Amino acid sequence: MAAGRLLVRGGPLWAGPGAYWPQGAVAAEDGWITYAGPEDDAPPLEGAQVIEAGGGLIMPGLINAHCHGAMTLFRGLADDLPLDVWLNQHMFPAEARWVDEEMTRLCSLLAAAEMLLSGTTTVGDAYFCMQGAARAYEAAGMRAVLMQGLIDFPAPGAPEPAENIQVCRDFVEAWQGKSPLITPGVFAHSVYTCSPQTLEAAAELCNELSCPWHTHLAETSEEVGQTAELYQASPVAHLEELGLLARLDAAVHCVWLGPGEAELLARRGVAAVLCPESNAKLASGVADVTGLLAAGCAVGLGTDGPASNNDLNLLGEVSLRSRLAKLISGDPAALPAEAALDLALAGSAQALGLVGVVGRLQPGYACDLIVLDLDLPHLTPLYNPASHLVYAASGREVRQVVVQGRQLVKDREVLSFDVNEVMARVRELATKVRAG
Ligand SMILES: [Zn+2]
Structure with a gap:
């Protein structure tokens, strides 16, 4: 943990919607923001570590509310397929063969x-x-809400489905309160891969341990059909x-919601996490972001796994999500820039239970920030960050x-671990994956 004082200064500051200063600064004490505003009014420097923004834009770190980080190993292994074929014929078999604790640590x-190099400081990873x-996120120093996957068939680290819930319990108990930046939780894969009993057990465990619970929900029309057949109900x-x-x-995807279901999610306090690039690549559909927001639903953004996206760059999601909202509605005013950006800040913070901690640069919030270079042709000139x-x-x-x-x-260099060594070791592992 960082102790002491920090001052970030020397560039424009966009601290959240409606909070912009052409020359700003952020000060922090022991990791928490004590000042964010015009540089001229920043508190005295004494003893502070200073980060010079060098004219770069200072802003809150982005929050990726849903991904499967270790799937970096399977990036580009199988593309251009529908979700069920991709999942059942490619991903599940590859996972059964290659996923263990050392693989998830490395990948x-x-x-x-x-994520760090593209501005994400908080991740929800399942x-x-x-x-x-x-262990990986702790070593990297990222803030992370980490959810152990739960599914009704043999899975890596849980060969007996009946023991899956115990694996979740063991993980949450091992990491709860262990590391200040890490929150453990449970991720039920979906309503079509988890029985009602499994879902009930997940909810019960999360109640008992007071930990987060997320699931994929209403991702494809096939899922809606399957759920109707099995349970005579929508997901x-x-x-x-x-x-x-x-x-x-949090319900991840929410592409295929029925009438009134956005309102129901809002009433039940369930955040929707949208992953537009993954939904586009798998041709799953487009979630109705403006409908969800109008219903009062908290809406966050995620990249989903790097095998269905194929990157973990959250600004790409923001851009696509904004453009899709306009395209689908036929209204260029739909989801304007600050609202789109805030999905990856306040919306994702809400989905991860981190409201008031991250997503803004203001006193009382954690000092999670990024500085972006603006001295580049494609960002010149600057009217509106x-x-x-x-x-x-x-x-x-x-x-x-x-x-x-x-x-x-x-x-642009990661300080907390050796990225070149990690890439070399993942390439080595990929050689084995390629050989089958
Ligand atoms: Zn996912």
């Missing part, structure tokens, strides 16, 4: 490097063998009929990254 480190992932109605919807913290972030930036402009007051990226 989650690679994911952490990719996968198997999460002990390895937790959302199925959870509601089981009495579990109110316990769920939110516009650049949503419509022009690529995510590769990130120069500095700070999490809880600790600098993790300096001049």
Whole structure:
């Protein structure tokens, strides 16, 4: 953890919607923000570590509310397929063969490097063998809500489905309160791969341990058809009929919601996490973001796994999500820039239970911030930083990254671990995956 004082100064500051200063500064004490505003009014420097933004844009770190980080190993292994074929014929067999705790540690480190270098400081990651992932994110210094996967067939680290819930319990108990930046939880894969009994057990465990619970929900029309056949209900109605919807913290995808279901999610306090690039690549459909927001639903953004996206760059999601909202509605005013950007900040923070901690640069919040280079042709000139972030930036402009007051990226170089070594080891592992 970072101790002491930090001052970030020397560039424009976009601290959240409606909070912009052409020359700003952020000060922090022991990892928590004490000042964010015009540089001229910043508190005295004495003894502070200073990060010079060098004219770069200072802004809150992005929050990726849903991914499967360790799937970096399977990036590009199988593409251009529908979800069921991709999942059942390619991903599940590859996972059964290659996923263990060392794989998730190594490949989650690679994911952490990719996310930090594209401005993500907080991640919601759901996968198997999460002990390895937790060690990786802890070593990387990222803030992470890590959810152990739960599914009704043999899975890596849980060969007996009956023991899956115990694996979740073991993971949550091992990491709860262990590391200040890591929150453990449970991820039920979906209503079509988890029986009502499994979902009930997940909800019960999360109640008992007071930990987050997420699931994929209403991702494809096939899922809607399957759930109708099995339970004579839509995916959302199925959870509601089981009495579990109110316990769920976040529903990932929400592409195929029935009439009134956005309102129901809002009433039950379930956040929707949208993953537009993955939904587009798998041709699953487009979630109705403006409908969800109008219904009062909290809406966050995620990249989903790097095998269905194929990257972990959250600004790409913001850009696509904004453009899709306009395209689908026929209204260019739909989801304007600051609102789109805020899905990856306040919306994702809500989905991960981190409201008031991350997503803004203001006193009392954690000092999780990024500095983006603006001295680039595609970001010149600058009238409106939110516009650049949503419509022009690529995510590769990130120069500095700070999490809880600790600098993790300096001049585009990850400080907390050796990225070259991680890439070399993942390439080695990929050679074995390729050989089959
Ligand atoms: Zn997913």
